[in-house]
Amino acid sequence: MNTYKSHVEKSECPIAHALDVIGDRWTLIIIREMMFMGKHEFGEFLEAPEKISTNILADRLKKLSSLGIIDFIEHPQNKTKKLYYLTDIGVGLIDVMVEVILWVDKYLSTAPSPIIENIKNHTPEFIEKTKKNIQSWNEKNL
Amino acid sequence: MNTYKSHVEKSECPIAHALDVIGDRWTLIIIREMMFMGKHEFGEFLEAPEKISTNILADRLKKLSSLGIIDFIEHPQNKTKKLYYLTDIGVGLIDVMVEVILWVDKYLSTAPSPIIENIKNHTPEFIEKTKKNIQSWNEKNL
DNA sequence: CAGGATCCGTTTCGATACTG
DNA sequence: CAGTATCGAAACGGATCCTG
Numbered sequence: 001m002n003t004y005k006s007h008v009e010k011s012e013c014p015i016a017h018a019l020d021v022i023g024d025r026w027t028l029i030i031i032r033e034m035m036f037m038g039k040h041e042f043g044e045f046l047e048a049p050e051k052i053s054t055n056i057l058a059d060r061l062k063k064l065s066s067l068g069i070i071d072f073i074e075h076p077q078n079k080t081k082k083l084y085y086l087t088d089i090g091v092g093l094i095d096v097m098v099e100v101i102l103w104v105d106k107y108l109s110t111a112p113s114p115i116i117e118n119i120k121n122h123t124p125e126f127i128e129k130t131k132k133n134i135q136s137w138n139e140k141n142l
Numbered sequence: 143m144n145t146y147k148s149h150v151e152k153s154e155c156p157i158a159h160a161l162d163v164i165g166d167r168w169t170l171i172i173i174r175e176m177m178f179m180g181k182h183e184f185g186e187f188l189e190a191p192e193k194i195s196t197n198i199l200a201d202r203l204k205k206l207s208s209l210g211i212i213d214f215i216e217h218p219q220n221k222t223k224k225l226y227y228l229t230d231i232g233v234g235l236i237d238v239m240v241e242v243i244l245w246v247d248k249y250l251s252t253a254p255s256p257i258i259e260n261i262k263n264h265t266p267e268f269i270e271k272t273k274k275n276i277q278s279w280n281e282k283n284l
Numbered sequence: 285c286a287g288g289a290t291c292c293g294t295t296t297c298g299a300t301a302c303t304g
Numbered sequence: 305c306a307g308t309a310t311c312g313a314a315a316c317g318g319a320t321c322c323t324g
Contacts, residue, residue, distance in 0.1 A: 195297090
């Protein structure tokens with residue numbers, strides 16, 4: 001046994017600051033739904049296969065807002081609704097999310113799917129396309 | 143309001159399969175300590191600044207083992223100790239971890255640090271160096 | 285009727301004391 | 305010193321209620 005000298009010095013690894021976002025199942029699910037599924041409404045998030053419950057969803061939406069990762073506006077046609085959307089900080093998480101997808105595919109590989117093939121072979125294009133989708137929604141609605 | 147047609151079809155986004163690993167604060171901390179700090183022992187993980195408690199640590203080490211992300215051997219000098227190490231699947235998470243680091247730096251920016259500058263400007267080299275460190279430990283000890 | 289707050293039974297977490 | 309047992313605290317799921 002022989003511990004190598006780490007090339008990263010103590011407390012210089014800032015992953016800690018992301019633990020509240022990345023290290024939480026529900027925030028990740030919400031971000032996934034917004035980022036890749038184009039969802040914006042409370043009721044849409046409830047439809048995610050993980051069956052998030054309403055109190056948890058409300059809590060995490062608040063948390064993500066206070067962290068500056070998402071924000072919301074009033075629904076233009078329905079005063080009782082809000083439209084949640086990713087801020088630039090939130091959109092910035094796409095690189096993390098894509099790496100997660102690639103990792104799952106590479107090592108935990110579930111059934112092969114054409115969309116994963118596409119993401120794998122055209123990663124930058126996929127990221128750009130996703131960002132464009134998000135931004136075009138923002139331009140129309142904000 | 144105008145929901146764009148998502149380019150990712152329902153249930154084709156496999157992030158779900160990573161939620162147990164990525165969506166858990168403590169597993170992420172353990173992986174960080176192994177990956178970047180070169181830690182291998184139970185007692186070393188306890189020294190992380192997040193102050194993981196012993197039962198949670200034991201639980202997560204078990205969980206990570208059962209997921210195939212880490213494995214362990216008996217300590218060569220001390221029968222009561224185990225040496226935990228990242229498997230190939232675990233090492234494969236480095237791209238995710240690095241993206242998290244870059245995201246934190248870009249958007250949540252804490253104090254600027256030289257090591258982050260280094261990671262930012264030489265990302266592939268940093269990844270390679272980290273992998274090499276891990277692999278050289280593995281070669282010596284497994 | 286939709287968002288989301290509240291209440292409550294159950295599960296999980298985590299700090300600490302403890303064991304080998 | 306690695307790992308377990310215990311037990312109070314917190315999170316969760318689900319139903320229900322409230323408000324606009």
